[in-house]
Amino acid sequence: MASPALAQLIEDVVTANRVLAHYGVLDGFGHVSARHPERADRFLLSRSLAPELVTAADLMTFDLDANAVDGDARKPYLERFIHGEIYRVRADVHAIVHSHSPSVIPFAASSVRLRPVYHMSGFLSGGPSVFDIRKGFGCTDMLVRNREQGAALAAELGDQGVVLMRGHGFVAVAGSVPVAVYRAMYTEQNAAIQQKAIALGGAVTYLDLDEARLAEATNRGVSDRPWELWKRKVGSP
Amino acid sequence: MASPALAQLIEDVVTANRVLAHYGVLDGFGHVSARHPERADRFLLSRSLAPELVTAADLMTFDLDANAVDGDARKPYLERFIHGEIYRVRADVHAIVHSHSPSVIPFAASSVRLRPVYHMSGFLSGGPSVFDIRKGFGCTDMLVRNREQGAALAAELGDQGVVLMRGHGFVAVAGSVPVAVYRAMYTEQNAAIQQKAIALGGAVTYLDLDEARLAEATNRGVSDRPWELWKRKVGSP
């Protein structure tokens, strides 16, 4: 039987899937994982399924090689290696969102860098770098399909909170599910706002590095506030 | 009585109409057809009706000349010739969507080409060509109203998955209803994203031809995932 910590985490992962689908940060694709609370070398991730439809029963447990444990033979997401390889090298990370949200992709296809345009997105710091799978792996279907590609993505992520993926999407990581959801939500928001600020044609002032760092520390302290709202919007799992 | 294959196809065409209306790819206009599963020279298409209101009882059967069969005298769509002429020359096509969706029309009116900006729209390949009815038919009401105009559109489509129509809309074709819906949905999404990428003012990197081809092959393999979601969103027909 699941421990209280694991039961809570399962509920949070299901809620995260539904919240991000509700707000259009995930559509029929994308996924949310969380590191197992008792086994740092394992993580929870849905079987291959549209995020909005994910329930507790759909969650599978994987080791860091992204192999399902306990003989679970259900069809997993092709890109589960994103999660395994990041958990392997980022001990501080306990939750990961992978998304193709519509305001972020333009920055993942452009030479213009995503940068924090307001305090809500201080976690973007100096601006996420862009992982281009073509550099290490040549011509592919753009997916992160194996450990090597996952490790290259994790290396590009480094110690950032977010990394973009050229022609594909982005990954947001955090120490908890609510903060990972917060980061995915405000990566999308910030991208939409920065797009508009650029289109005005004047000079744009971004948060400087220290403002971003201080704002991020503050926002982590109030991340329960939107999380309570978002949970209410999608109902209990 | 309808065979199981035909009954399933009828349900899929109704669902497709409702899904595409739900997501704004169709409004009061546009239509979805499917080739008859037992008669390759016939196709199913609603009577003249807003897509969101289409039920199984509204579907009519047409021959490839776009004449209704079985003496069905209900009012058909004026542009049914789009469907007949494409089915005539594209044996691989079993479903067709015609849409005026709002992010695609700008590309149908502009000299800037729609191109795949992320892996979800690999089916756009090198970028759909634009059918301009004025070239072959002079000044018209812009509709594809007869076999000759339908055949010219089918010729412009060639072996592409999508063709744009100047000052009008686009057509997406596929080997099944779920994949045709997928292509219509992500043609709209890609157009919206490409628009934003261009507006950022930097250099935009599109999928190259091989990336697009590989991504398309992968996505066809997972097209059931969004289809299950979309069906759930609109309820059973």
Next chain:
Amino acid sequence: MASPALAQLIEDVVTANRVLAHYGVLDGFGHVSARHPERADRFLLSRSLAPELVTAADLMTFDLDANAVDGDARKPYLERFIHGEIYRVRADVHAIVHSHSPSVIPFAASSVRLRPVYHMSGFLSGGPSVFDIRKGFGCTDMLVRNREQGAALAAELGDQGVVLMRGHGFVAVAGSVPVAVYRAMYTEQNAAIQQKAIALGGAVTYLDLDEARLAEATNRGVSDRPWELWKRKVGSP
């Protein structure tokens, strides 16, 4: 007691208010009127009320001077003169929509002309002219508050289907309520699409005058199709 024609018209005006509010063409402001079916010198228009809340009981009857008849002392819209003065000079007009919809205002504030970018908006013809109240009336609160201002707006409208109002909104007119609603809806849609086409930065091809005329004739013939959908979306009044 209302004749069947009048009863139907009342229902249509109420539906029109609710449809245009549902789709964001009207918000808390704007209005819809119709010429009385038995008295060409009278028109129906709600008392001062947000369009979404309008019911049959809220409709008032006005003469062409925009005075309420039958001693109806309820508070009318300040801008009822828009309607009276257009009905006075346009015998072909039987319904009028006044809106501040968000994609149209940019054209009402810009030197760039709104033009038909696809066949759905052939009624825009060569592009609506812009009424600037400042030219005839100097500095005002921008509202059309009296007969003289209404007559100047009607003169700018001329024989067009739509006229924009600088720093304010637009007016769409037609021979019936469903067609006036159609024109208001697709004026908004066309504006949004033209905006995006321009932002792509390439050459934009608009419908030429003959294409616009022919497309408009066709669309008037199928305006029942979206009207049935829109009625269904808002329920019966």
Next chain:
Amino acid sequence: MASPALAQLIEDVVTANRVLAHYGVLDGFGHVSARHPERADRFLLSRSLAPELVTAADLMTFDLDANAVDGDARKPYLERFIHGEIYRVRADVHAIVHSHSPSVIPFAASSVRLRPVYHMSGFLSGGPSVFDIRKGFGCTDMLVRNREQGAALAAELGDQGVVLMRGHGFVAVAGSVPVAVYRAMYTEQNAAIQQKAIALGGAVTYLDLDEARLAEATNRGVSDRPWELWKRKVGSP
């Protein structure tokens, strides 16, 4: 027990929170306050909570130093000083909205000034100035966290109806809750519309100062109309 005036004000503040959340002017953050009707040196503001979830029981009473009165020890918003310091210096202000709405932030990050592009936003007058917390306080987390910062913001506001906050959001003030909500709603609308007008690339004509002043006076007279609609949209508290 609350006086009728206080009871009505409490209901209005709750409604305002829900309305602004419904229309996306507030998300999980932002807040609405009102000056106490019987104690000009006190104001009502929710405890730290997402606006959409605010009920009458969540409202706290603060003095102008932004200290909770009556020993209320619940967790307040960090930025309550925005409210206290504006009420201190603006006797005409009885309601305040603080928002991060998505169309306004671009102007809060850009050298391009927000200006009234149509009559609905005459209250923007010559264009709100932008408070940059960095000027007086150096590198911060961007929040208005104490009396000094609140006073600096109030000084930048001066006698305007709206002030922007660089890299953060904006504040709208008014003589009543409905008018403050109106101003917050149309600050967002105007920003979205001005953005599009600029992107058209032509010359943009804004309201001149006298037009803005006259339009504002008119709109204050009809602000009940949208307020009744907005209340209906969110249901009774």
